Amino acid sequence: MWQQTLITLRAKPRGFHLVTDELLAGLPELKACRVGLLHLWLQHTSASLTVNENADPAVRRDFERFFNSLVPQGRAGFEHNDEGPDDLPAHFKASLLGCQLSLPVKAGRLAIGTWQGVYLGEHRDHGGARKVLATLHGEEA
Template identity: 55%
Template sequence: MRQEQTSFGVSSGGATLVEITDEIDNWLRGTGIVTGLVTIFCRHTSASLTINENAAPAVRRDLLRWLDKAVPKGSHYEHDDEGPDDMPAHIKSMLTGNSLTVPVSGGRMALGTWQGIYLVEHRSMSHRRNIVVHIIGE
């Protein structure tokens, strides 16, 4: 078994989903590992990761609207150190998760046809997020 690890930054531009599939795939091909597991980890508490459809942009818009409706901004949160979207961003991150594990087969992530990996930015302001990627396999 071999292991490789890297990290990279992602600029968000505010609340959005940023697809990072290609960046991970390109790095993965360079490792030479053909079969294994890749773990993707977001090093933040107000951004998260998800696997979702990467064909229709409406999916991303609907997901963001749903998250905003499920966890609205407001003055009803005690924690608001960085503004009214601070605590809602933490809750959204907790709901969507900060890590993903994907099987690797044939040197590529075994994602479905319409699946992509996304950084989900939950804050209104632009941020630079750090993603750590680790592969174990052979």
Template identity: 50%
Template sequence: MKFYQKEVTLPRFERGYHLITHLIENIVPEIENITIGQFQAFIKHTSASLTINENADPTVRMDFETHINKMIPENMPYFKHDYEGSDDMPAHIKSSMLGCQVTIPITNGTLNLGTWQGIYLGEHRNYGGNRKVIITVFGV
């Protein structure tokens, strides 16, 4: 069995949902060495998330941002954790709801995603900065 692991720093993204599948695939070309295996990406932050969804129509990512912001609005009077601004606590909740990792099967050297699936980075802060991701690939 082969194992590969890399920690990468993603470029800074503005607040919203960003399709990063090709960026991630280019960071770990070793995926090509795996016939059957697993890919995992884990984001090392509590105010950003990783998830899998629609990769074709960018309005899906816009709708994600709009809907999640209505579900988890800023400036709620019951939020106590606001040390870094009004987007602080909502970003933590969004990150927990969507998750900090994705796992994808690898088949014949490629991520075995559905036709319309891609990896999203959810940037939940107005000024989130660069995000660190641990990528682990293993298999035979």
């Protein structure tokens, strides 16, 4: 079984957002997969994907604080600012975190931990809708 779907995530404000449910809503075919892998590829250079804590929203707020301190906006000495002061810091954060994930699938569900979820890191002040190419590969049930 091979399935590929382009999922458009709703626009979100700058920060880290739990998007597991939004991704799964765009993948009804996942329920037919007995065992496999779901590869997610974010088609943007100023946002990121990562897996982390899915219960306490404070973790996502702390992620935003940490990455803003690691890559502060307005730091002098960089050239790329064509789209505003948040542009280059967004590219740095996206490269640090990455734009892809490979997640295991078992019995029609993501086989991730109880307290794990997929985050979209929106690193722009006004990033807009984001596109994720989801490729499912596995055995049908």
